[in-house]
Amino acid sequence: MKKVLILESNETFAKELSAYFEKEGYTVCGVSGDGTEGLALLEKQTPNVVVTSLLLTGVDGFTVMERAKKSGVKADFIVLGNFADDKIINRAIALGARYYLMKPVSAQVVEERVAEITQEESAPAREKFERKRAGSLDERISNIFISIGIPPNIKGYSYLREGIKMAVSDPHVINNVTKGLYPVIAEKYSTSSSKVERAIRHAIEVAWNRGRVDAVNAIFGARVYIGTEKPTNSEFIALVADKLILENMV
Numbered sequence: 700m701k702k703v704l705i706l707e708s709n710e711t712f713a714k715e716l717s718a719y720f721e722k723e724g725y726t727v728c729g730v731s732g733d734g735t736e737g738l739a740l741l742e743k744q745t746p747n748v749v750v751t752s753l754l755l756t757g758v759d760g761f762t763v764m765e766r767a768k769k770s771g772v773k774a775d776f777i778v779l780g781n782f783a784d785d786k787i788i789n790r791a792i793a794l795g796a797r798y799y800l801m802k803p804v805s806a807q808v809v810e811e812r813v814a815e816i817t818q819e820e821s822a823p824a825r826e827k828f829e830r831k832r833a834g835s836l837d838e839r840i841s842n843i844f845i846s847i848g849i850p851p852n853i854k855g856y857s858y859l860r861e862g863i864k865m866a867v868s869d870p871h872v873i874n875n876v877t878k879g880l881y882p883v884i885a886e887k888y889s890t891s892s893s894k895v896e897r898a899i900r901h902a903i904e905v906a907w908n909r910g911r912v913d914a915v916n917a918i919f920g921a922r923v924y925i926g927t928e929k930p931t932n933s934e935f936i937a938l939v940a941d942k943l944i945l946e947n948m949v
Contacts, residue, residue: 903930
């Protein structure tokens with residue numbers, strides 16, 4: 700059974716999340732905007748996943764995660780934050796957050812991330828192992844995107860992540876992105892190759908417009924790009940895929 704606990708101080712958004720999860724077949728075992736109450740619900744209801752905002756009454760989301768970690772709680776956490784601050788993001792990840800999603804974010808995007816986690820838990824042994832590998836890869840890609848400032852609520856986020864996973868699986872696909880990579884992604888998401896290309900380009904431009912070139916160079920271990928210089932779609936996908944392959948992520 701897929702049990703989700705929602706800790707969100709925005710009552711309207713909390714109701715929206717709860718309704719969406721229930722529509723998708725989850726059991727919402729609690730909804731609260733109070734961190735102290737959330738901790739009590741976490742202990743009593745033993746959810747698979749906790750979706751928590753950092754801004755809560757009582758105690759904040761960080762405190763909820765810290766106390767849950769000390770208590771040995773097994774639930775996975777997805778953090779919803781209002782700030783694209785590297786220190787905040789890194790602290791959330793260090794406390795065990797599987798994903799850090801920047802607000803505003805849709806209920807659908809939050810559910811998609813929860814689905815990835817719960818599918819890992821419910822799969823048979825071999826399938827579970829394969830999903831765990833894929834989940835680890837998804838996690839690493841998401842962390843890279845967070846570090847350089849690609850928000851999860853734009854279409855290019857999913858397209859770019861899919862392209863990187865394809866390049867990790869088959870590095871040669873990067874040599875033919877127009878006829879090989881874009882069409883496959885377009886088919887999966889029921890869109891066109893040209894829209895996939897534009898969305899990926901937009902995602903990269905968003906990251907560069909946020910001025911995190913130092914973060915990019917830190918991730919790739921060298922001063923790959925300077926100032927406003929931006930990589931092409933294929934260059935960026937190849938860089939991230941090569942890094943993941945070298946790190947033995949697959």
